[in-house]
Structure formats: C-alpha cells, structure tokens
Amino acid sequence: MKKLIAIFVGILAVCAVIAGLNHQMNAKTTSNEKKVLNIYNWGDYIDPDLITKFEKQTGYHVVYETFDSNEAMLTKIKQGGTSYDLTVPSDYTVQRMIKSGLVAKIDKSKLSNYKNIDSRFLNLSFDPNNDYSIPYFWGTLGIVYNDQFVQADQVQHWDQLWNPAFKKSIMLTDSARDMLGVALITQGHSMNTTNYSELKSAQEKLNLLMPNVKAVVADEIKMYMKQNEAKIAVTYSGEASEMMSYNKHLHYVVPDEGSNMWFDNIVIPKTAKHKAAAYDFINFMLEPKNAAQNAEYIGYSTPNKAAMKYLPADVRNDKQFYPAESTVKNLEVYKDLPLKVIGNYNDLFLEFKMSK
C-alpha cells in the first residue's frame, strides 16, 4: 500500500514537473495571454518564419493547429467547442460553410491590402462578393509527366491520355469529381454538371481509359512519380510542385481546353474570439512581400497580384503554375453540388474503379 501510494504521488509529481516545464516553454513565447491568435490550417501550409515575423511585428502569440482534410476541419468547427480565429477551407467548403452559417462576414474596409489581390480571383461563384473569404492560394488540376518516358507534345491535352501508347502508365487521383470532370471536359461539358446522362457518358469515356490506368490512388502518386515508377499522373498543381522539387524530370501541364481551378481561402469562423487579431493576420498575409515569401515556401500559386514582382522571375513566368490568360479563362471552380448529385458522381466513379 505504501509503495502504491508512493508511486501514485511520484507520478503526480512527474506530471506536475512536465506540465510546469511545458508551461514555462510556452510562456517564453507568450508575453500577453490576451493577445492570442488561433489559426487552424492545413499541415505545413504557411512559412513558419512568417508566423514569427507576425508575432514580432504585432505582439500576438500565434497558436497554430493543423488539419488534413476539409471535412475534418468542417466537423470540428460545426461541432462547436472550438474557437479558431482563422481557418483555410477550399472553395466548395467555403460555400458549404456560408450556407450553414459557420463563417463571419469579413469587413473588407479593415483590410488595407485587399486591393493587392488579382481581380481574376475575386467574386467567384463560391463566394460571389468575397464577403466571407479571402483567397490564400490557388491551383489547378493537370497532368504531370516524366520527360524520360513521355514527350511534352504527347500530353498537352486531356484527350491525349487515351493514347494506346500509354498502356498501364497513368496514375489517377482517387477523387470522383476530378476524374469524372476530366472526362466531362473532353466531351465539352461543364465540370459542375448535374445532368445524369452527361455524367453517364463521362463514365463510359473513363472506362475506355482503364487500360492506360496504372492505379487510382491518393498520396502515393507523389512517391511513384518522384521515383520514376510511373510515367504520367493526373493530379493537383500543389502536389505537382512538390514532386517536381524532388525530380527534375517531372513537368506539369494544365490543358488549355479547361480544367479545375481550386482555391484555398482564409475565413473567420463565427466562433472566433480574437477578430481584431484575425484581421491583422489576414492583412499581414496580403502584404505583397509576405505573400511572395509564403508562395515561394509553399510552392503554390499566389492570387496576390502585387506579390508577383517579389517572386523570382523563373517562378513568376512559370506557365505551369501561372498559366496564360487564355488557359485561365477556361478553368472552372467547383460548385457545391446537391447531395444527390454528389452521390451520382461517387457511384459512377466507384463503378469505374470496380471495373478494373
């Protein structure tokens, strides 16, 4: 009994010491408890130096939490019990959050740097007046190819993927809307179609692609492409930029007949407790120099027009990530479709995957 009590007390003491240590360590960075900003962002989706800079400049203490999918983030915020001041949903999630009344209106007059954003990336369908969201990064869906196996002119258009020469060499992203979307584009339809017969014919077209498909996967694409194990992949520009930084044989193409354009956006959840800090942070991130630094660190495309001149020329002029206007005008942003239609997309895509 004595022994048990001694151990019990011992463990409690150890806990107290560790907790104290932890507190001490956090206290070093927290000077003022009230000046806190809680950010809920994707993992590794900001240059940590910028957070340090923001803390130094404004005296706020930034608490940075991460999530790995829109759905996970949405659930957390919907359930309540959290009070994040900022979060970064993708376009269709922004629309859903607005519909469910989860985000607060943004007073743009408080954001002196709002004018820096390229007007092409404002007032999009998911948030028509940008009343709730500020674009953070944007990107596209496209084709990554390895120049050791594939010539550039062989993969400039979606249709070329159906080339019998690419037998068992294409990696597809496991996402119903993206892959059916590709087929829809080749048939001249919108990626946001709700028409079942259009979807059905897109699925039939996809089925014809099956002999060329090596795998339908998610994150594994990066590894395969980096290690020269697959010739072609259909994936997002963000993923592509990461693969390309590891393997110089990889290139990225956005077919000019059209593709998906996605946005990750900063929003302020209704439950935010430090709105002033949130505004300060958004404005800080919209500063051209900071936006450029962040874009260079992450490797995604920045919607900040004023930041472009701070980016190295080879990044700024890279048609892979900043495509020409003629391509951009064909890009489509996903709309949040009715649940039933989403069901159709998922069912048809599942059938396609099972047909293998």
Add this chain to the structure above:
Amino acid sequence: MKAKFKLSNLYLVFVFIVIYLPIAYLIFYSFNTGATMDKFTGFSMKHYTTLLSDTRMISIVLNTVVIALLSSLLATLIGTLGALWINQLKRRSAKNAVLSVNNVLMVSPDVIIGASFLIFFSFLGFKLGFTSVLLSHIAFSIPIVVLMVLPKINEMPRTMIDAAYDLGASKWQALSRVILPTITPGIFAGYFMAFTYSLDDFAVTFFVTGNGFSTLSIEIYSRARQGVDLEVNALSTLMFLVSLLLVVGYYVLERYGHSRRVNRNKMMKGPNAQ
C-alpha cells in the same frame, strides 16, 4: 529433437526481424543528410537539431506524456476499485452483466468511442482541449485496467482474506495490508497497458481535441500530408531509446528487487529454523 530446437530458434529470429526491421529502417534514416527516406546520402544529426529547436513539437510530446501519465493513473485508480467491486458482487449474473458492459467498451472501435465523446462533450457545451482529451483517455483506459486487475483478484486465495478478518483486521486494513499488496502486479500491468494505449491513441484524441491542444499522433498525422519529415524519424528514434531504457531499467529493478526479497526471506527463515 535438436533439429526441431533449431527450427524454432530460426522462427523466433525471423519474427524478431519482421518486428524490428521497420524500426531499424526508420532509425537508420533519421541520420540521413537528405530530406527523404529514398536514399541515404550521408550521416548527419541535423534532424535531431531541428527537432530540439522545434518547441512546438517538444511541447506536444510533453502534452502527450502528461496526458498518458495522468489518464492512466486515474484510470488505474478507478479501474482497480471497479475490479474490486465486481469481484465482491454476489450474484453471478450481475457480475457477468457488469463484465460484459466493461468488455463492450474494450472491443468497440476507437472511432465510435471518439465520435460519441465528441457528441457528448459538445452536447454539454464542454470546451474541447486538455480536459476533454484527458477525460476520454481515462474512460477508454478503465476497461483495460479492470481486465488486467481482475484475474489477479480471482487468483488471490479467499482464505487469506478470511484469515485477515479472523486476526481482527478491519475492512480497510484487509484492503490495504492484504488485498492491494497481493494484486500490485496486476495494478502495475494495468497501469502500463493504459499508459501505452493512451500514448499511441489516435482516433479518440482526433475527435475530442480542440484548439490549442494536440498530441503526438495527431501532429504527425497532420504533418504527413506533405510527406513524413525525417524530424519525425528523429523523434521516433529518441522515443524508442527511451522505451528501451525503461524496459532495461524495469528488468534491472525487478532482478534487484527479487534477489533482495530472496535474501530477506533467507534471513528471516534462518532464526526460525533453529
């Protein structure tokens, strides 16, 4: 006979290789100069230095340890009392019913436990964070402790307790002087089981953690979106070393304690025998 002995040895070696090879691989690459596990480009400690300067990561490790220590401690307390209570239930059907309820929690998937806790906490308007994680860890650890302690109680001879009462022990004395010392190994086993469960729990924590609080498994999972950093390898190596040291330390203590006990018994027996 001899050939069979060798074969079983071989099998044992094979199993150990299968278990330890991935860990060895991970440790090996934690010393890589490069940033990935594709190719070993040279020896460096740089991932360890980034780890040690990453206060966020260290703070999260400390959080995780505190949660694990505290939750398993409280779960052991509650679980041991629960096991004692189950044991003294007279009716067999009641005992079985309580045990089944306990086991249901053991076998139900973490995801369901986590989701139900999330719904429960948000229904109560509870702020998600340290306390919610601690409470849910305690909750899912209790059944483990009960299962580890109960067999020890059943093993304990009834007559011993009867003897204690015969010699005039009060209920409290019987508990503290006889029952608890006898079941101590079970309590320890329960504690360590609960500790490891809490340490590596992902699903439940994922649901009930809130802003400003994160545990190791959650953090690594979130970071993995960009491919696992070798900093994680460095951290895993350190944790592996710590657990290795703990196991060795435990073993040494056990040996030491055992030999001392044997010696003492010998000494006590000595004069009595005369």
